[in-house]
Amino acid sequence: MKKLLILLFGCAYLFISCLPLYAQSKKQVVLYTALDQIFSEPIIQDFEQETGIKVKVVYDTEAAKTTGLVNRLIAEKDNPNADVFWNNEIARSILLKDKGILASYISAQAKDIPSQFKDNQGFWTGFAARARVLIYNKDLVKDPELPRSIFDLTAPKWSKKVALANPLFGTTATHCAALFVALGDEKAKAYFQALADNQIVMVSGNSESRDRVVDGELAVGFTDTDDAWVAISEGKNVNMIYPDNRGLGTLLIPNTVCLIKNAPHPEQAKQLIDYILSRKVEEKLAFSSSMQIPLRKEVKKPDYVPDYDALSVMDIDFETVAHKLNQSGEFLTGLFLR
C-alpha cells in the first residue's frame, strides 16, 4: 500500500508540475470574443500567422445569450486573464467601461472610423456593424404590403404574425434601449405596449426569429443582418428590409474591441487590437456569411452589403443607450416576460 501511495503522490506531483507549462506560453494574447467562432476564428488564425503571436480564445455561445463573457470579465476584474475583448455589439462594452474593467487605447487604425462609433477616450472602438432589420417570408408578405417601418407592425393585420427575440438580451436589448432614447420614454413605452397588444410573438433569440419566419410560421421577424443573410444566402424564401430608412433610421450596431485594464500581455493586446481594427478585417467580415457593414468608405465589400452612406442610420449616442438598458429592460420584463 505504501508503494501505491508513493506512486500516486509521485504521479500527482508530476502532473501538477507540468500544469504551468500547459497554462503559460511566452508570446501569447488572451482574447475573449462574443463574435461567432465561425467568423472570428479565420481572422484570429491570420493574425497568428502574420505575427507569430499565439491567441488563446474564449468564445461566447448562444446559450449564454452572448453575455457569459461580460459576466466573466466582471468577475475577473481583480485578477484579469483576458487581454482583449472583441464584442459583437456595443452596449456591454460601455457597461464594462463604466465598471472600470477597460483600459484606454486609441489605435492608429481607428482614425477614419466615424466618431459616433468610437469612444473619444479610447475605451472602446467600433468597426464592422450589423443592422437591425426586419426579415419577412416572401410567400406570406407580398411587396405592396411590406412594412417599411417598425411602427407599421402595430397595425392589426400584423397581429400574432411578428417575432421579437427576448428584449433583455443581445442586440434586441440594445435596439429596445435605442428606441427609448430616440423616441423618449413615453412614446417608446406606448410603442412596445402597442406591440404587446398586437400579440407580438416572443422568441428566444434572433436566430429563432429568423427560423420561424423561414418556416412560414410567422410573417415578419425582428433580427440582425447576419442572421437574415444566413437564410437568404441559403436560398430560403425570405428577404430583409432596412426599416425606417425615411424617418427614425435603421439602427447600426458595430462590433467593438477593447483593451482590458491590467491585461497580462498589453503589448500583444495592442497589436491584436490594431489588427482587428484594420481595413482588411472589415473587408473579410463584409465578405463572410455574417455580411457585416464596413464603417469606412474605401473598404471593399460585396454588392449585397449596403453602403454605410446609403443607409439612413439612426443618429444615437451609444453611451446614452447603454445607460438606458436597465430601465428599458425592467419595463419590457414587466410587459413581455411575466
Next chain:
Amino acid sequence: MSFIPKPIIILCAILFIIIVLGPLLLILAETFTSMDNLAQVFLLNSRQISLFKNSMLVGVSTVCFALLLGVGYGFLISRTDIPLQKFFIFSGLIPLFMPAHITAIGWIKLLNICGFAGNIFFYSWIGVGFVLGLAYFPFIMLLTLTGLNSVDSKLEEAAALIHSKRHVIRKITLPLASAYIASGAILVFVFSLSNYAVPDMLRVNTYPVEIFVQFSAFYDTAKAVILALPLVAVCLLLVFVQRYLMANKSYISLKARNKQKMLFKLGKGKIAAGLFCALVFSLSMGLPMLILIIGAGNLATYAIAFKTAWPQIRNSLLFSFVSATFICLISFPLGYALARAGKKTRLFIDLCSMIPFAIPSAIFGVAMIRFWNRPSTTIIYHTFLVLVFGYTARFSAFAIRAISANISQIHRNLEESAELACQSWSKRLRFILLPLAWPGILASWVLCFALCMGELGVTLLVIPAGEATLPIRIYTLMHYGAHKLVCGLSVILVLIIMLPILIVYLLYNKYKHKLLSNGAI
C-alpha cells in the same frame, strides 16, 4: 469505520468543503456585504408570484409525468413476467444519461416537423413538465425498483391467500414501497425546480430563468444569488423530508428482480405492458434521437462534425474522464462515512451534498471565478483543474449517494470479522471493501462521466482560454443555423455518453454470476 481511517475521511471532507462550499460561501458573503436593501429582492410583487407559480407548476407537472412513467415502468420490470425484461432495464436507465436539453431539442424539432411549431401547450409548464418528466423518470423507476425489492414477500403471500393479486398490489405492495416512491418524487421535484435549460427553451419563466436574467441581462450577481436562496431553502427542507421517509432505508438496489419476491403474471397483458415500456423508451430516448439522426442526414455530416469538432470532443473526453475519476476518489471515503458514521456526520454530509443541486450553474460559475481566480491559485484557474473542481462541486452528491447506498448493503458483520482477521486497514480496504463496493463506484463513475460530458453552465464561465468542450461547440453552432451539424454533434455526444454505459452493461452481464456468488451485488 474500520475500513477507511478517520484522517483520510477528514482530508476528503476538507477537500469537499473547499471545492463545493468554499465558492458558495464566498459569493454569499460578498452578496450580503454588497447589497443595500435585501428586502427589496423578496418583495412580493406580481412578477414574484408569477415566478413562484410557474416554478411550482413545472415542479408538480414534472413529478406527475415522472411518477406516471417511473412507477409503472419500475413495477413492470421488477414484479412481472414482462417480455424483454433485460432490454427494458437497460433502456429505462438510458434517459438518465441523456442531457435534458438534448431531449428538448429533439422534441422541439419533432413538433416543428409535424407542423406544431410554437404549440401553446408544449411551450408552457405542461411541455416543460413533459420533457423533464421524460428526462427524470428513471430516478423514480430506480427507487420504485428498490422499494419493491424491499417489500417482505410474506406479507404479499398472506394477502394473496384471501385477495386477488390486483388487490394485493394496490393495498400491500405499492403502499409498502411508497416511501421510496415519494423520495424519488422529491428528488425529481428538486431537479426540475433548479433546471434552467428546458424552461428557457420552452419560454416558461421560472426562478432559474429569472436568476439567469438578473445575472446575464442586468449583471446583478447579488440579486441573482439572493433569488437562489428560496430554492436552497426548499431543497434543504425536502432533504429533511426525504431523510425522514428513507430512515434506515437504502436508496439504490442494483438488483432488478428479487427472485424471492412475488411475481405477478401478466397473461394477456404482456403485450400491453411491453408496449407501455417501449412507448416510454420511444418518448424519452427513441424519438428525440431519431429526429436528431434524421436531422443530421447522411454520414458525411458526422465526418465533418468529427473533423471540425475533434479538439472539443477530445477535451470533453479528457475533462470528463479526469473529473469522474476525481469525483469517485473523493466521494468514496465520504460515501463510506455517510453509510457508517454517526447521525450528525451523516446529516452534515447529506445537507452539504444537496446544496449544489439548488444552485443554478451560472451562480456556481461566478462563485468559482471569485474563489479560484487569484494569483495563488493560478495553477487551478488557468488549467482544466478548475473544470474538474467545478464538476466535482456540481456532481459529487450523486457519487456520494450511490457509493453510500452500495456500502449500506454490505453487512457490518463482514467489517467486524475483517477487523479481527487483519490488522492493516489498507488490506481490509483492498481485499474486502473495494471488491464489495466496486459496483457502486463504477455506477458513480459512469453517471458522473455522463453528467460532466453534458455540462454547460459552469464550463461556459470557467473554461480556460483556448479550450472548448463539445456542448459549447453545439450551442455555438446552434446560433447560426447549422442544424445538420448540431444534430450530428448531438448524436455524437449521446453516443460518447452511452459508450461506457454499454461497456458496463456488457461486463455486468458477462460476470453477473461470478459477482453474485461473491456477494458483490
